Amino acid sequence: MEDAVTAERLTRKFGDFTAVDNLNLNVKAGEICGFLGPNGAGKSTVIRMLCAILEPTSGSGQVLGYDLKRDPEKIKQNIGYMSQKFSLYHDLTVAENLDFFAGAYGLASHIRKQRIEEMLALADLAGQQFRMISELSVGFKQRLALGCSLLSSPSLVFLDEPTSGVSPTARREFFNIIHSLAARGTTVIVSTHFMDEAERCDRIAFMSRGRLLAMDTPDHLKTGVIKGCLLELEVPNPMEQIDQLTKLAGVMECSIHGSMLHVLLQDVKAIPALEAAAGGKAQVITPTLEDVFLALAKNMESW
Ligand SMILES: Nc1ncnc2c1ncn2[C@@H]1O[C@H](COP(=O)(O)OP(=O)(O)O)[C@@H](O)[C@H]1O
Numbered sequence: 001m002e003d004a005v006t007a008e009r010l011t012r013k014f015g016d017f018t019a020v021d022n023l024n025l026n027v028k029a030g031e032i033c034g035f036l037g038p039n040g041a042g043k044s045t046v047i048r049m050l051c052a053i054l055e056p057t058s059g060s061g062q063v064l065g066y067d068l069k070r071d072p073e074k075i076k077q078n079i080g081y082m083s084q085k086f087s088l089y090h091d092l093t094v095a096e097n098l099d100f101f102a103g104a105y106g107l108a109s110h111i112r113k114q115r116i117e118e119m120l121a122l123a124d125l126a127g128q129q130f131r132m133i134s135e136l137s138v139g140f141k142q143r144l145a146l147g148c149s150l151l152s153s154p155s156l157v158f159l160d161e162p163t164s165g166v167s168p169t170a171r172r173e174f175f176n177i178i179h180s181l182a183a184r185g186t187t188v189i190v191s192t193h194f195m196d197e198a199e200r201c202d203r204i205a206f207m208s209r210g211r212l213l214a215m216d217t218p219d220h221l222k223t224g225v226i227k228g229c230l231l232e233l234e235v236p237n238p239m240e241q242i243d244q245l246t247k248l249a250g251v252m253e254c255s256i257h258g259s260m261l262h263v264l265l266q267d268v269k270a271i272p273a274l275e276a277a278a279g280g281k282a283q284v285i286t287p288t289l290e291d292v293f294l295a296l297a298k299n300m301e302s303w
Pocket residue numbers: 014019037038039040041042043044045046
């Protein structure tokens with residue numbers, strides 16, 4: 001399938017500080033691509049460059065076939081963007097906000113009413129159109145801001161941490177909407193620092209300190225990044241035993257997860273010796289995305 005976004009060595013500096021460092025990226029048309037990484041990783045800076053509202057310091061990129069440097073206006077006209085600090089008009093109603101943004105996007109009057117109704121349905125706001133924004137919960141506002149960014153029917157939408165500050169239920173609902181958008185062929189690029197949201201993306205771009213550490217499907221990341229065998233081990237005193245177990249032959253890493261230890265072994269052959277030393281039973285587990293991210297971030301430190 002054709003790429004909706006490509007970037008080659010995309011870099012952004014602020015003074016001496018490199019916020020985005022030589023990023024190579026491709027996002028396929030129709031996929032949900034998650035940008036995952038801690039605060040300050042550079043997610044928003046990449047998104048702003050790809051939306052053509054922030055100039056790269058160096059490198060190049062194409063968005064929907066348009067070049068970032070040559071055709072920034074074309075890119076802005078053809079994408080949807082929900083910024084991290086999206087702005088709605090609090091003294092207007094839901095419908096008035098949609099109408100305002102429809103005007104700002106230059107939507108022709110004959111399709112305006114229909115698009116607004118479609119967005120009310122998509123954002124699960126039908127029946128709420130006469131409420132003032134100031135009366136709405138954060139979850140509602142976020143869905144409305146999403147609706148506003150989609151009024152012009154863009155084939156690609158950038159959502160920058162759309163679910164920060166809302167309940168887990170509202171976050172799940174928001175991702176259901178993202179999936180329904182993708183099912184209709186919209187390419188979605190969404191940044192998050194929530195692992196459960198990243199799990200619901202087709203591919204994840206892991207970022208840390210301006211660099212892209214990995215980009216793959218959640219399953220491939222879990223099976224491909226961590227070399228070795230990850231075990232969960234129930235032991236009487238995890239805190240006291242962790243040092244001793246870390247020193248055992250074949251143990252690459254040991255970390256505490258509640259009352260359990262997670263132990264990364266070079267090989268399954270080392271399990272009996274580990275169980276004997278620990279005085280507990282070990283169980284092979286699939287790494288979580290959190291395990292993957294920790295492993296990637298740790299590798300990065302040794303670069
Ligand atoms: N306009 C700016 N001026 C200076 N530094 C900036 C600016 N925008 C972002 N940064 C810095 O770049 C880094 C990446 O920021 P950002 O892209 O917002 O990260 P994220 O969205 O992953 O939290 C941060 O250290 C941030 O302080």
